[in-house]
Every structure is written in structure tokens, then in C-alpha cells.
Amino acid sequence: MTAALLVLGATSVRAEDVVMGASLPMAGPLAQFGEVIRDGYEYAVKEINDQGGVQVGDEKRLIKLIVLDNRGDPNQVAGQVRKLVQAEGASVLLGAVTPVFNGPLSAAADQLKVPLVMSLVPIDAWQDAREGGYKYAWDIYAHEPEATKVTWTTADMAETNKKVALFLNTDEDGEIWGRNWTEQASQAGYEVVYTARMPVGTTNFAEYINSAKQAGAEIALGQMVPPDAITLWKQMKALGYGPKLASCEKCGSGDWWPGALGDVAEGTLTSDVWVRGLGGPGVEGVVxxxxxxxxxxxxxxxxxxHTVVNVVVDAIERAGTLEADAINAEIAKTDGDYAIGHVAFTVNHGAPLPPIMQQWQDGEAVQVYPVGAASADLQAPAKGLQ
Structure with a gap:
């Protein structure tokens, strides 16, 4: 099936346009992410073009954004990247989501020697997918050792028996988050008493849930794709497993969570790098x-x-050219404030962002850590699973 093509920006590609390309999952278990990523890119491009475009040397050029729909199939990514670069003339690539898509994107960018800036993929899970790392790919997101530590800091705010069950997909995210949680637990004063590792697409979780119950785990931590985790949460409720704290990373990241679960979603924790009230230049416009x-x-x-596009634009303007190596060198020098906050590539090609913890309360994701004037009280036990 031919991939869908979405062209945004100037009405037709001209030789003088700055072409940016992306391969996004607009179908499949991560389609919700594909939609919001596309919309963020589209808004950033429109905003920049409305201001005259990108300054490249002595002239202003409009951005042409070309989005290909990989339909949730990571096997399509490499071919779509070649099309974007070789047929559409993309000077820069923009990322997708998770190692499943950003991994092959990064490998293709290195092969073609075209700069790629991405987000929504934890830094270690992305870097570990390629021995020796990447030369042309750059990631702006959470760094797992710090993101997983927020789990324990948040858990310290509740009374539990400190026994933990892990529910992990057998993908790169599940591997990295599971490893960090397991290694950090004892130092934080917790004990991982049960770990479930489940292929993406699992539908019957009864065995895993009953094992967690039998182990006496009052804390359930998940790193899963949304459809799997939604089914897991429903079965946890049906089987009477009511942990006092329940966290769902990646899975609990959007309105689909309370939308699919209703009251069962109440109290689910999920970490992030941004919440309304945070951020830097341009964030008000995005909101x-x-x-x-x-x-x-x-x-x-x-x-x-929005941040990804603006990091790329700033690098192009500093480089004064669309030559790949010059843009890549300027991306490396990024050190400034953007809609998401401060961005600097300090972990190899990763720009780690400070993590926060949110909790679904009354259908809204509210910040519960760090504790401050803008934060809500932690709900414990998590009402949805009681």
C-alpha cells in the first residue's frame, strides 16, 4: 500500500524551499502519538513561515514539511527516509516516537548523512539500539536513569509496603525502564517482587496479574504501548488487583487513557517532561x-x-547553509531555551529534559511531583483500581 503523503508549508516544493521530512505512525498502537507529533510540526512550520521563513545565508526561505504515513509499520521507515531525501529533497529529517520508529529513522539518517532531530524516545533506549551511537541523529527527551528515579520519589509520598510489580513490553523501552527500576529499587528502599515481560499485542494478562497479587505488590509500574496497557488495567480491575500506586509509562500518556478506561484510569501515574505552566519561548502559542x-x-x-523544528531552524540559520555537515555541527552546539524548556545535547547526542510526575485525576493529568504551588496532592490509593 502506498504511504499517505502530507505536504505542509509552501504550496509546492521549490528549489529554494527548506524541505523537512518525517515518517510518522498514523495507524497502529502508536497512532495517537503520530497525530500530535504531526500537529506540532505543522504548527511550528506555519508559525515560522508566517514570519517569513528561515534565514539561510543572505535570503529567507520557506519551510516545506513533508510527512509520510508509515501506517505503524517500522519496516517502512528506511524506504520512506530514502524517498524523503532522494526524491523530495529533504535537507533535514524530523523524528517520530519510541525506539521502534526513531531507531530505523536514525540508522537511515546516518546512512544517508542527513541530520535528524527527534523527541518522544527516551535517550538510553534510543542510543542502546545502535552500538557506537549515531552521528547525524539527535534526541531531545527524558534520560531514563533520572526519569525512573522520579517514580521512587513520588512513591515515598504514599504509605505502601514498598513491594513492586513490573509490567513490561518486550521492547527497547520495556527493557531499559525495567532494568533501571530493578537496579534502583533497593537503593530507594523498595523491592521488586514480580516482573512480567509481555510481547506487544498480548491480550490475556490474568496470569501476570494474579502473580503480582500473590507477591503482595502494592505498587504496579508499567512500560507498555497504550492498547496493551488499557486491556491490562481493565483486567486488573476485573480480577480485583488494586495496587495503592499504579504508574503507566508511554501507555498513560494521552487522553486516550481516561477516554478508554473511564473511572478505572483515576489515579494512574505517568512521568513526563512538561505540563501546562512550564516551558519557554513559544509554549503559549502551542497551547x-x-x-x-x-x-x-x-x-x-x-x-x-515545536521545539524540534525550532532547534533545526536555529541550527540552519547559524550554519547559513543547507549543507548537511554544517547543519549537523550547529545542532551539536544547541544551548538555548525553547517551548519545552532548556535544550543542550549533553549526553552524547541526547538532550536530557528534567522529569516530572503526573497523575490522572478527574480526567486531567496534573503534576504531583515536584511538589510546589502548581502541583496537586498525590492521590493514594489510586481510586480507579480500588
Whole structure:
């Protein structure tokens, strides 16, 4: 099936346009992310073009954004990247989501020697997918050792028996988050008493849930794709497993969570790198333009996508050319404030963002850590699973 093509920006590709290309999952288990990423890119491009475009040397050029729909199939990514670069003339590539898509994107960018800036993929899970790392790919997102530590800091705010069950997909994210949680637990004063590792697409979780119950785990931590985790949460409720704290990473990241689960979603924790009230230059515009369509936590994907485009534009303007190596060298020098906050590539080709913890309360994702004037009280036990 031919991939869908979405062209945004100037009405037709001209030799003088700055072409940016992306391969996004607009179908499949991560389609929700594909939509918000696309919308964030589209808004950023429109905003920049409305101001005259990108300064390249002595002239202003409009951005042409070309988005290919990989239909949730990572095997399509490499071919789509070649099309974007070789047929569409993309000077820069923009990322997708998770190692499943950003991994092959990064490998293709290195092979073709075209700069790629991405987000929504934890730094270690992305870097570990390729021995020796990447030369042309760059990631702006959470760094797992710090993101997983927020789990324990948040858990310290509740009374539990400190026994933990892990529910992990057998993908790169599940591997990295599971390893960090397991290694950090004892130092934080917790004990991982059960670990379930489940292929993406699992539908019957009874065995895993009953094992967690029998182990006496009052804390359940998940790193899963949304459809799997939604089914898991429903079965946890049906089987009477009511942990006092329940976290769902990646899975609990958007309005689809309370939308699919209703009251069962109440109290679910999920970490992030942004919440309304945080951020830097341009964040108000993103919230105003997309905040109604993408309510709740998933809006952070649009803020990150806006940041990605602006990091690329700043690098092009500093380079004064569309020559790949010159742009790549300037991306490396990034050290500034964007919609998501401060961005600097300090972990190899990764720009780690400070993590926060949110909790679904009354259909809204609210910040519960760090504790401050803008934070809500932690709900414990998590009402949805009681």
C-alpha cells in the first residue's frame, strides 16, 4: 500500500524551499502519538513561515514539511527516509516516537548523512539500539536513569509496603525502564517482587496479574504501548488487583487513557517532561493553537515537536547553509531555551529534559511531583483500581 503523503508549508516544493521530512505512525498502537507529533510540526512550520521563513545565508526561505504515513509499520521507515531525501529533497529529517520508529529513522539518517532531530524516545533506549551511537541523529527527551528515579520519589509520598510489580513490553523501552527500576529499587528502599515481560499485542494478562497479587505488590509500574496497557488495567480491575500506586509509562500518556478506561484510569501515574505552566519561548502559542484538540498530557508531544523544528531552524540559520555537515555541527552546539524548556545535547547526542510526575485525576493529568504551588496532592490509593 502506498504511504499517505502530507505536504505542509509552501504550496509546492521549490528549489529554494527548506524541505523537512518525517515518517510518522498514523495507524497502529502508536497512532495517537503520530497525530500530535504531526500537529506540532505543522504548527511550528506555519508559525515560522508566517514570519517569513528561515534565514539561510543572505535570503529567507520557506519551510516545506513533508510527512509520510508509515501506517505503524517500522519496516517502512528506511524506504520512506530514502524517498524523503532522494526524491523530495529533504535537507533535514524530523523524528517520530519510541525506539521502534526513531531507531530505523536514525540508522537511515546516518546512512544517508542527513541530520535528524527527534523527541518522544527516551535517550538510553534510543542510543542502546545502535552500538557506537549515531552521528547525524539527535534526541531531545527524558534520560531514563533520572526519569525512573522520579517514580521512587513520588512513591515515598504514599504509605505502601514498598513491594513492586513490573509490567513490561518486550521492547527497547520495556527493557531499559525495567532494568533501571530493578537496579534502583533497593537503593530507594523498595523491592521488586514480580516482573512480567509481555510481547506487544498480548491480550490475556490474568496470569501476570494474579502473580503480582500473590507477591503482595502494592505498587504496579508499567512500560507498555497504550492498547496493551488499557486491556491490562481493565483486567486488573476485573480480577480485583488494586495496587495503592499504579504508574503507566508511554501507555498513560494521552487522553486516550481516561477516554478508554473511564473511572478505572483515576489515579494512574505517568512521568513526563512538561505540563501546562512550564516551558519557554513559544509554549503559549502551542497551547493556544493545539491545547483544545490535544487535551491533557499528550499536548507535551506537540510542545516537543515545536521545539524540534525550532532547534533545526536555529541550527540552519547559524550554519547559513543547507549543507548537511554544517547543519549537523550547529545542532551539536544547541544551548538555548525553547517551548519545552532548556535544550543542550549533553549526553552524547541526547538532550536530557528534567522529569516530572503526573497523575490522572478527574480526567486531567496534573503534576504531583515536584511538589510546589502548581502541583496537586498525590492521590493514594489510586481510586480507579480500588
Amino acid at each position: 493556544a493553537a493545539l491545547g483544545e484538540k490535544h487535551k491533557g498530557k499528550v499536548l507535551s508531544g506537540a510542545v516537543l515537536s
